[in-house]
Amino acid sequence: MTSLLERVGVDAATLGLWRSIVVYNGQPWRRRGLDRFLAALIGPGDLAFDIGAHVGSRSRALARIGARVVAFEPQPLFADYLARRLDPSRIRLDRRAVGREPGEATLAISARHPTVSTLSNDWRNRVAADEGFRRVEWDARVSVEVTTLDALIEEYGEPAFCKIDVEGHEGEVLAGLSRPLRCVAFEYTPATLDLAGECLDRLASLGPYEFNFVIGEEAAFRIPSFLPLEAFRERLAEEADRNRRSGDVYARLVERPA
Structure with a gap:
């Protein structure tokens, strides 16, 4: 089907967009x-950041519940x-990437x-050898503007929920944050998995968090209760070794630091 569509003039980028629309x-x-x-x-009424909005499935869901x-x-x-x-009355679009510091960066598409697509060359080189990425080719580059979470909080306000899905660049996004947020998903x-560990450590350095996780696009937590850092780290490693599927970690702030 893909080759047929390409033969009639549909380019690979448009096919990729359509595929994502269908999936998400x-x-x-x-x-x-x-x-x-x-x-x-x-x-x-809560403010939510959707970093790596892709085709907007999470942004729309957040807007539907009134965020x-x-x-x-x-x-x-x-x-x-x-x-x-x-x-635009419910969801504001921001075309910037988010990272450790403001500037310009190259997005591999x-x-x-x-x-x-990712800003992380290290992540891209590492996953390229994984079976799940066997057919992926990063065949385009584009320069993008980068800002930080701290700068975005100054601009938009502090989000009650911040979702980060940026293909191995999550740690860089959190490196640009200097305060704990109520709820973060990455x-x-x-x-x-070591990159997830770095994200866990970064969040733990900002405030007292507890953690849970979701597999794939499931809309339910994998374990019945949130866990403290070290217990969660062990549980996530066990699941990643057994399941070999990507997912999202949810970090919930237990209490504000004094």
């Missing part, structure tokens, strides 16, 4: 579960799609698999 926005039966899951974390949403997406094709599709992959 084309399964409406999942929306109710996702909405319930997110509503247990934040409430109507005020800022969606960050530096990939030009996807940012243009979001600009056409998102309701996979036209066929745009969900794994992606992990079994092939680079």
